[in-house]
Amino acid sequence: METNLLSTTTHVTDQDLYRMARIYGKRAIFWRRKFIGLLPEISKRKIYEKKGFNSIYEFSFKLAGLSEDQVRRVFHLEKRFNEMPSLKNLLSSGEVSVSKLARVASIATLENQESLPEVVKTLPRSAVETLVKDEKFAIKNLENSNQNGLFKPQIEAKSVPGTVASLLELSKLNLNSAVTARLLELQNKGLDLNQVLTGLLDKREEEIQQEKAKIAEEIEQKPASRYIPARVRKIIQKEHGTKCSIPNCNKPAEQLHHTQMFALSHAHNPQFLAPLCKNHHTLAHSINLKVQEKRR
Numbered sequence: 001m002e003t004n005l006l007s008t009t010t011h012v013t014d015q016d017l018y019r020m021a022r023i024y025g026k027r028a029i030f031w032r033r034k035f036i037g038l039l040p041e042i043s044k045r046k047i048y049e050k051k052g053f054n055s056i057y058e059f060s061f062k063l064a065g066l067s068e069d070q071v072r073r074v075f076h077l078e079k080r081f082n083e084m085p086s087l088k089n090l091l092s093s094g095e096v097s098v099s100k101l102a103r104v105a106s107i108a109t110l111e112n113q114e115s116l117p118e119v120v121k122t123l124p125r126s127a128v129e130t131l132v133k134d135e136k137f138a139i140k141n142l143e144n145s146n147q148n149g150l151f152k153p154q155i156e157a158k159s160v161p162g163t164v165a166s167l168l169e170l171s172k173l174n175l176n177s178a179v180t181a182r183l184l185e186l187q188n189k190g191l192d193l194n195q196v197l198t199g200l201l202d203k204r205e206e207e208i209q210q211e212k213a214k215i216a217e218e219i220e221q222k223p224a225s226r227y228i229p230a231r232v233r234k235i236i237q238k239e240h241g242t243k244c245s246i247p248n249c250n251k252p253a254e255q256l257h258h259t260q261m262f263a264l265s266h267a268h269n270p271q272f273l274a275p276l277c278k279n280h281h282t283l284a285h286s287i288n289l290k291v292q293e294k295r296r
Contacts, residue, residue, distance in 0.1 A: 029097075030094075032064060033094030033095070033096075033097060033098075034094040035060075035063070035064045035066075035094075036064075036066070036070075036074055036091075036094060036098060037091060037092045037093055037094035038092075039056065039060060039071065039074050039075070040074070040075065040078040040091075040092070041092075042056065042059070043056045043075070047059075056071060057071050070098070073098055073102060074091070074098060077091055077098065077101050077102060077105055078091060080105050080108070081101075081105070081108070081113075083110065084108060084110065084113035085113075086113050086114050086116070086117050087101065087104070087105075087108055087113050087116060087117060089117075090117055090120065090121075095121065096117075096120050096121055097125075099125065100120045100125055100128055101120065103125070103128050103129055103132050104116050104119070104120055104128065104131075104132060106132060106136070107132055107135045107136065107139075119131065119286070122286060123282060123283070123286060124282065126278075126279050127279045127282040127283055127286075129279075130249075130277075130279035130280060130283065131283055133248075134246065134248070134249075134283075137247070137248045208235065208238060208239045211235055212235055212239075212270040212271050213271065215231060215232060215235060215270055216267075216269045216270060216271055219232070219267065219268060219269070220267060220269070226262070228256055228268045228273075229268060232268050232270050232273065233256065235270050236256060236270055236273055236274075236275055237275070240253070240274075240275050242275075243275075243277075244275060244276050244277035244280055245274045245275050245276065246276065246277075246280045249277060249280060251277035251278075251279070251280075252277060253275030253276060253277060254276070254277055254278050254281065255275070255276050255277075255278070255281040256273050256274070256275055256276075257273065257274050257275075257276045257280075257281055257284050257285075258272060258273060259272045259273070259274055260272040
């Protein structure tokens with residue numbers, strides 16, 4: 001049927017036309033990646049000169065429609081992965097897009113170059129971007145840690161009661177005027193706001209953990225379906241809010257992830273649930289799959 005449709009598209013149905021576009025689009029992407037993988041070797045052998053092209057850029061544009069910037073990116077990655085054969089092979093084979101490889105290039109090291117190929121091959125581009133962002137955040141925190149392993153504060157100035165720094169930090173919080181006034185009143189009385197607020201936060205966290213333990217004990221006695229009970233969702237939201245629970249991620253939470261696999265635990269224990277955004281949920285399941293493979 002596809003061969004017959006090549007002659008004309010005038011009388012093709014919308015569904016068949018769309019199907020053809022998807023097939024040809026996938027093939028175009030596949031062969032474009034293959035072409036890109038050949039460029040470093042073509043450049044080394046100066047094949048483009050032997051065939052009458054003025055430069056590798058003209059060669060790439062006329063044969064595959066690649067821009068000069070795209071070609072430069074390929075050569076940059078080829079140089080970046082020179083001592084990382086696992087990643088370099090992905091580039092030369094055309095197995096992974098240049099855009100994905102460019103994203104992981106910033107975190108690629110001799111230590112992780114063996115594990116990164118599986119990541120870029122299996123994860124969607126948005127999840128790869130999230131992984132790179134998380135890795136950079138972790139590296140930054142490691143660089144900011146002192147010899148005891150404790151993180152240095154991002155703001156060096158201490159928030160001493162009454163200082164400009166403490167007032168600026170307070171202004172960042174979405175507090176209404178009544179709450180702000182009460183806090184400033186306590187501060188003016190000589191009370192340490194850090195101590196007051198820490199006490200309240202510790203008490204809140206303790207209450208949440210007690211409530212989670214109680215819910216876990218009660219639901220453990222009942223057979224669990226795939227549906228997560230409303231009270232479990234409620235206590236998780238009370239603890240984490242509406243955002244992803246991964247540090248430095250401010251995206252909305254879209255999924256409740258079982259840190260203990262539901263297929264094994266058959267329970268919705270709130271002590272082992274974490275709200276995650278779409279990309280971090282994808283990353284979490286990717287990690288679970290790798291753990292299962294190692295166990296097998």
